Amino acid sequence: MSASPRVATVITRLEGGAGVVVLRCAVALREDSCSVTLVTGAHGPLVRRAQRAGVEVVVEPALRKPITPWWDLLALFRLVVLFSRGGFDVVHTHTAKAGALGRMAARLSAVPRVVHTYHGFPFHRFQRWGKRRCYVAVERLLGRVTDNVLCVGDGVAGEAVRRRLASPNRIRAVGVPVPLDAPLADTGNRRRARRELGVDEDCLLVGAVGRLTYQKAPEDLVDALARLPRRDFRGVWIGTGEREREVERLARDRLGDRFVLAGQRSDVIELLPALDVFVLPSRYEGLPLAVIEAMLCGLPVVATAVNAVPDLVATGRTGVLVPPRRPDLLAEAVAALLDDPAKRTRMGRAGHRRVERDRFGIDAVLGELRSVYLGE
Missing domain, CATH: 3.40.50.2000 (Glycogen Phosphorylase B;)
Structure with missing residues (x-):
């Protein structure tokens, strides 16, 4: 893989805290001479911000939040086509639906490196027991086709290890990028x-x-x-x-x-x-x-x-x-x-x-991403 890998970043919706993190990372990678294509399921304010920053954006309408077999199969097919034609070195997925379909599509299209970030988990204590167990089982299966699992925060990383969502040596806790010159509440x-x-x-x-x-x-x-x-x-x-x-x-x-x-x-x-x-x-x-x-x-x-x-x-x-x-x-x-x-x-x-003093500057996060993308 080259020192400047071609990356497809996939997220179901570019919104909320996860969307802001993905956008900041995509812009920083592009400014660092890394080729980034951002794939998401719908237009929105953050998509427009990404486009204004010069990030290539692909909107795939079949990529939807609810579990809908027909749309999910269509999204999977279209992602396979996109990854096969795009010559990507890395597919990096975020959020549950994009994480499932994106990782499967990446393996089906023989992308060399597959990375997933957990900003949180699709399962939680307020779900019905059976639904929660099903989600955990699916994430464990997906972990087997993932080269690196990134977790925002040590608590999320610890939970991923306890739940056996991937091999421990492939799980890494990372920070999120924030502007360290934020205005103080004076x-x-x-x-x-x-x-x-x-x-x-x-x-x-x-x-x-x-x-x-x-x-x-x-x-x-x-x-x-x-x-x-x-x-x-x-x-x-x-x-x-x-x-x-x-x-x-x-x-x-x-x-x-x-x-x-x-x-x-x-x-x-x-x-x-x-x-x-x-x-x-x-x-x-x-x-x-x-x-x-x-x-x-x-x-x-x-x-x-x-x-x-x-x-x-x-x-x-x-x-x-x-x-x-x-x-x-x-x-x-x-x-x-x-x-x-x-x-x-x-x-x-x-x-x-x-x-x-923690790991929240964009330079620190960018260094983590480059290390993972290059398999270091």
Whole structure:
């Protein structure tokens, strides 16, 4: 394989934290003289950003999230054709559906190297037992045709080893790329971000970033905020998703005008300094990009103790961890931080230091990818 391999990066939808990570890596690889073709199932804002950055994008409409045998077979066939004609040295897949179809297509078309990244897992504790076992079995089979399994965070890597999703010597924990020059949550940046969000400067602001989906449990954040004894705060959620109307109704009923749905934004990291406390209420996760960026901005974090989140959030030092699906404990943790500005500042500074010295710069991630692609 050449020092600049030709790479096909496959993701079901270029959206959310995983989509941002894939986009940043694709742009960085291209700028590093590596040929990258990004394959995804639908158009969207991140696809347009990739195209503006000069990344070749192939939209394959048959690549869809739900399990649909006819569309899945068609997507598999079209991916085989694409990989066979493309002369790719590496196929690198992300997310469950693209990971399954992309890896099978890569082997059927004799691509020399197959890599898969787990940003999280398609199985989790809130699924029915039989469905979860089926997903684990499928991932184990796919692991046999995968040269390298990358896991975002040590917690995800440990779970992959425990579940025997691939041979341990083919599993590697990696970081995710974030801008290490993120704006700190100081007075000036806080004021600018709040103006952008349309939020008063004199209230306490508690917020989250992510898709409005079952995984992210936005209803638990609304429930937790509704339990707070104080009323001098507002809540904000940055992101969209299929649960938007449901969350909007719930927030209106429980919090009135004290909760803002800010929608999809491309300037998330510039908006984070507006917050006093960042919250991640997810049922399950990988290594959340939003938490890393919040910590880079110097925010204290209240998060559910799932998957690789404890890799980042050292409870009592950089934030507070709570069990998933416990909005009562989420509320207690948020209330304690809102009541103690000194603790918020101390935890925010500790979180900033923790992320700065870890493996989250684009150069570090790019080095990991090149090493894997070249079989080192």
